[in-house]
Amino acid sequence: MENKRKNLKNNVxxxxxxxxxxxxxxxxxxxxxxxxxxxLTVIFALIYVPSLFYWFYGNSIATDIIRIGKIEDSINVNAxxxxxxxxxxxxxxxxxxxxxxEGNKISAYSTVATVVDDSSLKxxxxxxxxxxxxxxxxxxxxxxxEIFNQDIVKIENEIGRKVKLIVAEMNSNRLSRIKQIKxxxxxxxxxxxxxxxxxxxxxxxxKTLKEQRDKLMxxxxxxxxxxxxxxxxxxxxxxDGYESILKPQAIGQLTPEVFESILTEKTxxxxxxxxxxxxxxxxxxxxxxxQYQIVVCLKSEQNTLLEKxxxxxxxxxxxxxxxxxxxxxxxxxxxxxxxxxxxxDKYTGEIAGLRRVNIDLVKSSYEGLTVPLKSLRNVDLNxxxxxxxxxxxxxxxxxxxxxxxxxxxxxxxxxxxxxxxIYLYDTYILNPHNIQDGQVIN
Numbered sequence: 001m002e003n004k005r006k007n008l009k010n011n012v013x014x015x016x017x018x019x020x021x022x023x024x025x026x027x028x029x030x031x032x033x034x035x036x037x038x039x040l041t042v043i044f045a046l047i048y049v050p051s052l053f054y055w056f057y058g059n060s061i062a063t064d065i066i067r068i069g070k071i072e073d074s075i076n077v078n079a080x081x082x083x084x085x086x087x088x089x090x091x092x093x094x095x096x097x098x099x100x101x102e103g104n105k106i107s108a109y110s111t112v113a114t115v116v117d118d119s120s121l122k123x124x125x126x127x128x129x130x131x132x133x134x135x136x137x138x139x140x141x142x143x144x145x146e147i148f149n150q151d152i153v154k155i156e157n158e159i160g161r162k163v164k165l166i167v168a169e170m171n172s173n174r175l176s177r178i179k180q181i182k183x184x185x186x187x188x189x190x191x192x193x194x195x196x197x198x199x200x201x202x203x204x205x206x207k208t209l210k211e212q213r214d215k216l217m218x219x220x221x222x223x224x225x226x227x228x229x230x231x232x233x234x235x236x237x238x239x240d241g242y243e244s245i246l247k248p249q250a251i252g253q254l255t256p257e258v259f260e261s262i263l264t265e266k267t268x269x270x271x272x273x274x275x276x277x278x279x280x281x282x283x284x285x286x287x288x289x290x291q292y293q294i295v296v297c298l299k300s301e302q303n304t305l306l307e308k309x310x311x312x313x314x315x316x317x318x319x320x321x322x323x324x325x326x327x328x329x330x331x332x333x334x335x336x337x338x339x340x341x342x343x344x345d346k347y348t349g350e351i352a353g354l355r356r357v358n359i360d361l362v363k364s365s366y367e368g369l370t371v372p373l374k375s376l377r378n379v380d381l382n383x384x385x386x387x388x389x390x391x392x393x394x395x396x397x398x399x400x401x402x403x404x405x406x407x408x409x410x411x412x413x414x415x416x417x418x419x420x421x422i423y424l425y426d427t428y429i430l431n432p433h434n435i436q437d438g439q440v441i442n
Contacts, residue, residue: 061441062430063391066422069370071410074315074362075302078263081355082251082293082341085243088227088284090115090277096227096284100235102272103349108232112284115225115277128166130213131185135159137206155192159185227284234287237272238353243285246355248293251329256337259297263356272353290348293328293341294359300333306340306361313362314342319350366405368412369422375430376401376411388413389432390422391441396429398437 090096094117100106135156162185169177229235242262277283294314298306306312306327314325329341342361351357373379376386384403389396400416415421422428429435 061435063427064371064375064430066369066371066424066426066428068368068424069410069412070365070367071370071405071407071412072360072362072366073364073405073407074360075298076358076360077296077298079294079296079357079359080246080259080262081351081357082246082248082295084248084288084292085285086229086231086233086288087239087243087282088112088229088286089280090283091225092117092279094118094277095275096237096277097275098235098237098284102235102237103352104235105349106229106233106235106286108230109228111226111228112235112286113227113237115227115283117224128163130209131166131182132163134206134209134213135163135189137209152192155188159188159192162188229286231286231288233289234348234352235284236287236352237284238270239282239285240267240355242355243282246295251293251295251339251341252331254295254331254339256297256334256339259295259339263297267355287348287352291343291345292348294325294344294357295339295341296359296361297337297339300336300338303330303338303340306330306363312342313365314344315360315362316347316351317358317360318354319347321347321350323347364405366412368404369414369424370410370412371428372430373406373409373411375428375432376403376413377432379403385416386411386413387432388422389429389435391427391429394441396432396435396437396439396441398432398435 092115094115096113096115098113099111100113106112162181166178166181166185169181246262308327308330310327311324312327313322315322323344323346325342325344327340328343329339331339371388376388379386381403386401386403388399388401390399391397397420399420399422401413401422402416404412404414406412413422429441435441
């Protein structure tokens with residue numbers, strides 16, 4: 001009995017030992033599986049999580065299509081206009097009446113404007129009243145002679161029309177035409193006198209009126225002055241005081257310091273609708289030559305291509321016009337800067353009232369298949385060659401191109417090999433530096 005009890009205890013002990021051994025083995029296996037699982041998890045995280053992040057948040061390979069474009073290599077600067085100008089001064093205080101509008105052409109020996117003093121308007125009204133009385137008195141005289149032929153009626157109608165015209169000119173402040181109309185009225189009166197056989201003897205009343213009129217005309221002539229030009233040119237009523245300084249012959253003496261002081265000096269904008277003038281002060285000018293100089297001041301490193309005789313495209317941004325100019329003068333370097341004068345002959349009227357303008361000096365301009373410079377690789381600026389990566393389907397194709405022209409951002413290109421050409425609306429890769437020829441692009 002005792003032996004059975006001992007054997008049972010031994011069996012239980014052995015069973016517990018075996019269970020304990022199996023438990024330790026299972027734990028070891030479990031720990032081993034956990035380590036493998038953790039390693040696989042880390043590997044998955046390292047490999048797939050960035051891919052998933054890139055898939056959801058990253059950018060795919062960026063592409064664009066080739067377009068036709070135009071690029072320029074240009075410099076934007078402020079410039080001064082230098083012209084041969086003649087100023088006209090007012091003989092007395094008063095107002096000017098323009099015969100030629102701002103920016104228009106005028107022929108030599110023509111009247112630019114008429115200057116009148118403040119008393120002239122009153123005199124003109126008095127003269128007009130006297131002329132009306134004279135005409136009425138002469139008409140009454142003719143009635144008394146009972147002469148009413150058709151020619152006389154036509155002349156009287158024409159005289160009446162011109163009298164009304166004087167009033168209209170006076171009301172419109174166009175005094176320059178009144179002298180001419182008055183002369184035409186006098187001629188009509190003489191013609192009428194010839195038709196009716198007038199003996200030239202006026203009534204005392206008419207004679208008195210004519211004497212009053214002639215006296216007023218003489219007084220008015222002293223307060224009206226016609227300002228004429230000796231040469232043809234362009235008229236402007238904006239005078240800035242630089243007409244005698246900024247002349248073509250003075251460009252050689254213009255320094256960067258003087259240029260910049262003129263360019264930055266504050267000027268008072270003149271309203272050309274204000275026609276008040278002061279005695280012995282300029283109120284108008286005539287640009288004598290249709291050619292003028294556009295003067296700029298550039299840093300020496302900016303002036304890489306501008307030399308005397310070179311033609312270049314100029315864009316005047318103030319009036320949004322383009323034209324071709326010729327470099328007329330390039331100064332020696334002064335404090336790292338140079339004065340450059342460019343001769344031009346277009347849009348003189350449009351800029352007649354301007355002294356300072358903003359311009360683009362276009363050194364070169366190209367048009368064709370245009371792509372960003374950053375989309376080219378293996379760029380050789382000496383040979384003007386590069387590579388571009390085109391997508392054909394989902395396959396990358398590296399193509400050699402010739403750089404026809406460029407600026408800081410874009411290039412105009414064409415294919416080096418026609419068998420591997422590039423065409424309008426081809427798709428290209430914006431950043432091709434790590435792309436291989438024949439690579440599949442998703």
